[in-house]
Amino acid sequence: MxxxxxxxxxxxxxxxxxxxxxxxxxxxxxxxxxxxYKIGRESRKAVEEAREKVAQILGCxxxxxxxxxxxxxxxxxxxxxxxxxxRQKENHIITSKIEHPAVLETCKQLENEGFEISYIxxxxxxxINLEELKxxxxxxxxxxxxxxxxxxxxxLQPIKEIGEIARKHQLIFHTDAVQAVGNVNINVKxxxxxxxxxxxxxFYGPKGVGALYVRKGVKFNKLIDGGHQEMNKxxxxxNVAGIVGLGKAIELAYENLEEHNxxxxxxxxxxxxxxxxxxxxxxxxGDMEKRLPGNSNISFKFIEGDSLLLxxxxxxxxxxxxxxxxxxxxxxxxxLLAIGLSNEMARSxxxxxxxxxxxxxxxDYLIESLVEIVNRLRKMSPLKLL
Ligand SMILES: *Cc1c(COP(=O)(O)O)cnc(C)c1O
Numbered sequence: 001m002x003x004x005x006x007x008x009x010x011x012x013x014x015x016x017x018x019x020x021x022x023x024x025x026x027x028x029x030x031x032x033x034x035x036x037y038k039i040g041r042e043s044r045k046a047v048e049e050a051r052e053k054v055a056q057i058l059g060c061x062x063x064x065x066x067x068x069x070x071x072x073x074x075x076x077x078x079x080x081x082x083x084x085x086x087r088q089k090e091n092h093i094i095t096s097k098i099e100h101p102a103v104l105e106t107c108k109q110l111e112n113e114g115f116e117i118s119y120i121x122x123x124x125x126x127x128i129n130l131e132e133l134k135x136x137x138x139x140x141x142x143x144x145x146x147x148x149x150x151x152x153x154x155x156l157q158p159i160k161e162i163g164e165i166a167r168k169h170q171l172i173f174h175t176d177a178v179q180a181v182g183n184v185n186i187n188v189k190x191x192x193x194x195x196x197x198x199x200x201x202x203f204y205g206p207k208g209v210g211a212l213y214v215r216k217g218v219k220f221n222k223l224i225d226g227g228h229q230e231m232n233k234x235x236x237x238x239n240v241a242g243i244v245g246l247g248k249a250i251e252l253a254y255e256n257l258e259e260h261n262x263x264x265x266x267x268x269x270x271x272x273x274x275x276x277x278x279x280x281x282x283x284x285x286g287d288m289e290k291r292l293p294g295n296s297n298i299s300f301k302f303i304e305g306d307s308l309l310l311x312x313x314x315x316x317x318x319x320x321x322x323x324x325x326x327x328x329x330x331x332x333x334x335x336l337l338a339i340g341l342s343n344e345m346a347r348s349x350x351x352x353x354x355x356x357x358x359x360x361x362x363x364d365y366l367i368e369s370l371v372e373i374v375n376r377l378r379k380m381s382p383l384k385l386l
Contacts, residue, residue, distance in 0.1 A: 004362045007318045008294055008355030009151050009179060014245070015204040021248040022206065025241035033238045034229065043240045050247025054211050057254050058196065059187035066212045066230045067243050071178035071199030073223070074212040075102040075145075077234070078174045078195045081220030082143050083110055086172075092116045092140040096128050096157075097338040099147050102197075103176050104334075107145075116140070125287035126155035126339045134165055143172045148180035148196075152335040152351060153286030154295025156184070163192020172218055178202055178210075182253035183261065183292050194218050198250075200242070204356070205249030209242030260356045265293035267354050267363050272296050274367045279374050283345060285336060294354035299336075299345045300374055302381045308350050311373040317366055320351045 005013065025046060031039030033047050048062070055062040068074045083093060095107050097119045107117045118136040120128050128146060144166050149156050159175060166173035174195035177186060181196075182203025188196055195218060199210040214220055226235025253260075275282060281301035300308065305321030312319050332346035341349075352366070 002316065004315075004317045004365060006352045006354060006358065006362075006366060007320050008358075009154075009202070009292075009351065009353035010320055011201045011207065012204045012355055013357060014201075014206055015249060015252060017252060018205055018245045018248045022241040022245040025244050029240075031240075033240055034227070043238070046244050047238050047240060050243045053247045053251050054198075054213075057186075057250055058213055059189050060213055061216065063231065064213055064216055066214065066233050067238065067246070068210045068212055068234060069208055069239070070210040071100075071176070071197055071202070072102040074178075074197030074199070074210045075100070075176050076106050077212055077223040078197060078214065078220065079103065079106045079143070079145055080110065081223060082172055082174065082195065082218065083115060084221045085219040086142045087115075090140045090142040092118070092138050092142065094118045094120060094133065094136050094141060094144045094146075096120045096122060096146050098122055098126060098128075098150055098152075098335045099145070100151055100176055100178070103145055103147065120146070122155075122338050124340050125290075126150055126153045126285075126335070127287060127290065128157055128162075130158060130161055130165070133162065137165075137169050137171070141169070141171055143174060145174040145176070148175045148177035148186070149184065149292050150286070150335060151179050152333055153297045153339065154179070154292035154353075155287045156180070156290045156292065159191050159193065166194070167192050179292060182250065183257075183294070185254075185257065188213055188215070195220075200246035200249050203249050203253045206242050206245040209239050209246050211246065261293045264354050264356065264358070267358055267360065268294055268296055268352075270360070271352060271354070271363050271367060272298070275370065278367065278371050283341075285339065285341070285349060292353075296352045296354075297336075297349055298352075299341065299349045301345065301348060303348050303374060303377050305347055305349050307377055308348075308370075308373060311377070312369065315365075315369045315373075317369060320353070321347075321349055 031043045033043040051062045051065045054065050111117050120132050122128050146162055172194045177196045178199045181198040194215045196213040201207040222233045224235045283299040285297040332343050336346035
């Protein structure tokens, strides 16, 4: 069997149609989008069309969309940019314990600069505690940054409720929606979102390109100084091909959203049901309902997640334990610890993220392989069963 890819939360395979749309901008259409001659104007037009597509899908205006080099840059720009811009007035920020490192490390950096950060906890399903959020608000609070969907356990946060709380207290609400965009319908105005991060490679677009939505009227300092690109908020010659690819990818994702989600969720549920039936001593992590359609995260007691990954790799199956950003380190996932797992159970977790290219045959192969691997590893495990 060829490579079987179940790590769609880490990145996705770029759609062939997206590649086709990008190609001219990597060859004959190489003009700088800021130049006034014809090939420059063509690049500008392509960039602005992509901006319009993103704005249309998020329910905002094109001038509220800034292109970046990906999700991490969008998170950094939003959080640092807003925090620094409003620093004179206020210096307290609220986030959650289960954010992606692009948010957590950014907040840590701000803490070093003297900002005060509150990290809200989550319940055993990974949903943030709204009461704790309300209670954390102080006169010095400026910004709330809570992710839309978690990258490890797939849980969806009560975004609309957070938006309402933010509005009531006149706070700015940023959300890292990198896992949600392409999987969930999002209207930033209806949800009360002031700022949102997205990244193309998580929805079958190219790597190294993302976007940041910032509502008109919300101030933020720029992260990259230099030329006047992106309404003077992000210097650097535009990644025209990447931006065109992002535009095409987001368009495709929302054209077929319901259809893809239904299929993906069916495959995910089929996988989880089979594992529940065939493998004892497991724990399913994350909320069963409020969850991304393709995500599953299961702890296999008495087994190291990394041994699972190595054995799956021998069968050409790509998956993840915790998140790709933390693998390679022995620290158990901060997300799994936050939902109350022991170190041991957190380290025995396997994330399977199903995407639009996965088939039932691949899922059957995954189930069969996992049953074999788990049985074998448990027989060898020094931690004897019962
Ligand atoms: C992947 C991811 C990021 C980082 O995006 P990049 O484009 O890889 O920089 C940020 N937040 C979440 C939730 C992610 O899943």
